Amino acid sequence: MSFNALIRKLLNKPDNSRSVAKKRLQFALVYDKLEVKDDMLEDLQKDLVEVISRYFEIDRESLSLDIQRCEGSSALILNTPIVAAKHQKKNQEARAGA
Amino acid sequence: MDGKVIVVTSGKGGVGKTTVTASIGAALALQGKRVAVVDMDIGLRNLDVVMGLENRIVFNVVDVVQKKCKLKQAAIKDRRIDNLFLIPASQSDDKSIIKPENMVWLCKKLRREYDFALLDCPAGIEQGFKNAIEAADEALVVCTPEVSSVRDADRVIGLLYAHSITPKLIVNRIVPKLVEKGDMLSHVDVVDVLSIDLVGLVEMDDAVVVSSNTGNPIVQQKDSKAGKAFNRIAMRLDGHPDLPVEDPMGHDSFWRKIGKKLGRKKQE
Numbered sequence: 001m002s003f004n005a006l007i008r009k010l011l012n013k014p015d016n017s018r019s020v021a022k023k024r025l026q027f028a029l030v031y032d033k034l035e036v037k038d039d040m041l042e043d044l045q046k047d048l049v050e051v052i053s054r055y056f057e058i059d060r061e062s063l064s065l066d067i068q069r070c071e072g073s074s075a076l077i078l079n080t081p082i083v084a085a086k087h088q089k090k091n092q093e094a095r096a097g098a
Numbered sequence: 099m100d101g102k103v104i105v106v107t108s109g110k111g112g113v114g115k116t117t118v119t120a121s122i123g124a125a126l127a128l129q130g131k132r133v134a135v136v137d138m139d140i141g142l143r144n145l146d147v148v149m150g151l152e153n154r155i156v157f158n159v160v161d162v163v164q165k166k167c168k169l170k171q172a173a174i175k176d177r178r179i180d181n182l183f184l185i186p187a188s189q190s191d192d193k194s195i196i197k198p199e200n201m202v203w204l205c206k207k208l209r210r211e212y213d214f215a216l217l218d219c220p221a222g223i224e225q226g227f228k229n230a231i232e233a234a235d236e237a238l239v240v241c242t243p244e245v246s247s248v249r250d251a252d253r254v255i256g257l258l259y260a261h262s263i264t265p266k267l268i269v270n271r272i273v274p275k276l277v278e279k280g281d282m283l284s285h286v287d288v289v290d291v292l293s294i295d296l297v298g299l300v301e302m303d304d305a306v307v308v309s310s311n312t313g314n315p316i317v318q319q320k321d322s323k324a325g326k327a328f329n330r331i332a333m334r335l336d337g338h339p340d341l342p343v344e345d346p347m348g349h350d351s352f353w354r355k356i357g358k359k360l361g362r363k364k365q366e
Contacts, residue, residue, distance in 0.1 A: 016279070029291065
């Protein structure tokens, strides 16, 4: 740490533009890497519907898939109402059919 | 033995790629290597003026690729520095005229003819960039200590890794006073964010402006801090990879001088 930086710390001065720059940069890079193309989300949704439908009867229309971001991290949120669970037998048939 | 093709790239424009290419090329040649610097910025050539060779262009890199001339015919010999050659870009074509497979062929020729070939990559990540990195052996990523430049560097580093090239970083235009004041990202911040190997730190230096005005190599100006930094980068690329990277911070800091006097170890 330089002498100047030490003085600043002792005087308890607010964040300087250097640390602001670094924080903004780190966040920007995280967000950049999480950027997903719309058609990729659509493909994912189709695949998920297919898999879930093997086990549950779902309302395809009201299914929603979204990426939510909060500070520093992001989550994939899938929300779907379940109409009914499917029987094991049907499951296997569906798998054999696929 | 075959030479090395090194691409100099950055993503963002205006961070000093062309100056870095010209300077490291000149420094390597001064160290006795046979060097070609190649302007890959087809349509917007500039390496020729930075090197002061703009009046001697006959053929260009597109002519070489299209086999209208031999590689040697397009290579302009620098009269001040032995073994330094410029292969200029064409000014009338656009980037799509060169295809990646042409680059494989060109780089093979360059390796055979020179110890080092430095490719000055255009800004951006489109065709021109793809061409420049296509057949390169190594990459130098240039960035300045600014948010926009570091972000673009990060993108380019990702693309280079995807192309199986492990790049090395040059942080250009560091203003030690601003860093010390806490108003500029330090090289430590930049390396921390990008997490790649550092190969050189170049201080902001007015002499670079003067040397590009006149077309004279900055590495031949003995008292230029940037020139010295480029010479050291060239040494690191050529057989001295462990030469410590000099910290431009606090060249004339009073406290640091006292520290040195008291026998504190010099920071590397």
